[in-house]
Amino acid sequence: MNKISFNCEGSIxxxxxxxxxxxxVGLYGVPYDGTTSFRPGAxxxxxxxxNVSSGIESYCPQLNLDLESINFTDFGNLEVPHGAPEPVIEQVKYVTEYIYSLEAKPLLLGGEHSTTIGAIEGAIKHFPNLIILQLDAHADLREEWLGSKYNHxxxxxxxxxxxxSKTIFQLGIRSGTKEEIQExxxxxxxxNHIFGRPTDELREVLKPHIxxxxxxxxxxxxxDPSVLPGTGTPEPGGFLWQDFSFVIDVLKNHNIIGADIVELAPQLDQSGISSILAAKATRSMIMLLSIS
Ligand SMILES: [Mn+2]
Structure with missing residues (x-):
């Protein structure tokens, strides 16, 4: 633990x-956006x-759970150097291992998507047969980008x-190079999603992995940028909250051992609704991790 420290100032x-x-469940922030290629602020x-979490209810009607009855920790925000991504990824790996050592499940709040690499490095030590489900607009399969192999x-x-396991499922991807999409x-x-809505294919694809x-x-x-404009690389043709609820409904029957929510850039949305949606998604994730 000597290589990491948390900043606990500000809201919990x-x-x-x-x-x-x-x-x-152990929640922690990673306030890093050093490789952002378009609009910074994550x-x-x-x-x-x-900050905005106090504005939503602690009770979730969909999952019939209340945060008040879940014992989860907010560790604060990781103190990260605002330079190259490698040291940040390394720190995320240590935090992930630390949280598993407490017999809790880690939930990372980003920050940019490159931080996920550290979370996976930490998780596979405990779960070598891990598989990943990625919800994203972009494939994120580039070999390197803007001079870095650790770009988001x-x-x-x-x-x-x-x-x-080499097993990754990707839902919602609607942007990438021809090679990425083909791969x-x-x-x-x-x-697949049809007319911008996820389908039972998600349930079917994940069934063998229960x-x-x-x-x-x-x-x-x-x-969709209409419901979440506060992000660095928005991509039209995305999903609504109802679609996320559908994903949660599928995942509640699975063994979710860790998660992250990344790429919120709150200052790009003057209305603040992006942050509220992100906080509500965080609530769902905490609950999902606590029951699986
Ligand atoms: Mn991404």
Missing amino acids: FMASKRSHKNCS RFGPSEIK ACTMRRCLEILP MKNKKRLI GKPIYLTLDLDWF
Whole structure:
């Protein structure tokens, strides 16, 4: 633990504790956006999700759960250097291992998507047969981008390299190079959606993996820019909250062992609704992690 430290100033996520005694879920922010290629600001995401969390109910009608009855910890925001991504990814890996050592499940609030690489590195030590479900607008399968192999546009390529199972499912991808899209289809990683809505294909594709450890990564640009404009690389043709509820409904029967919510850039949305949606998604994720 000597390589990491948390900043606990500012808001704490609604109904969470700072103490990690007997916690089932460990939440932490990673305020890093050093490789952003278009619109910066994801470093402000974690704090804003916590700021607005008090504005939503602690009770979730869909899952019939209340945050007040879940013992989960908000560790604060990781102190990260605002330079190259590699040291940040390394720190995320340590935090992930630390949270598993407490017998809790990690939930990372980004920050940009490259931070997920560290979370996967940490998770596969505990769950070598891990599979990943990626909700994202972009394939993120570039070999390198803007001079870095750890750019946010390379996240899934790096994850694939380190993942022993080589099993990643990608839902909502509607942007990428011809090669990226072709690869996802050839490898049967891309889960189809029809007219912008996820379908039962998600349920069917995941059915053989019931009980296996699944890591869920949610890049918030998966949502449509009309409901979540506050993100660095918005992509039209995305999803609504109802679609996310559908995904949660499928995943509640699975073994979700870790998750992240990344790429909220709150200052790009003057209305603030992006942050509220992100906070509500965080509530769902905490609950999902606590029951699986
Ligand atoms: Mn992404």
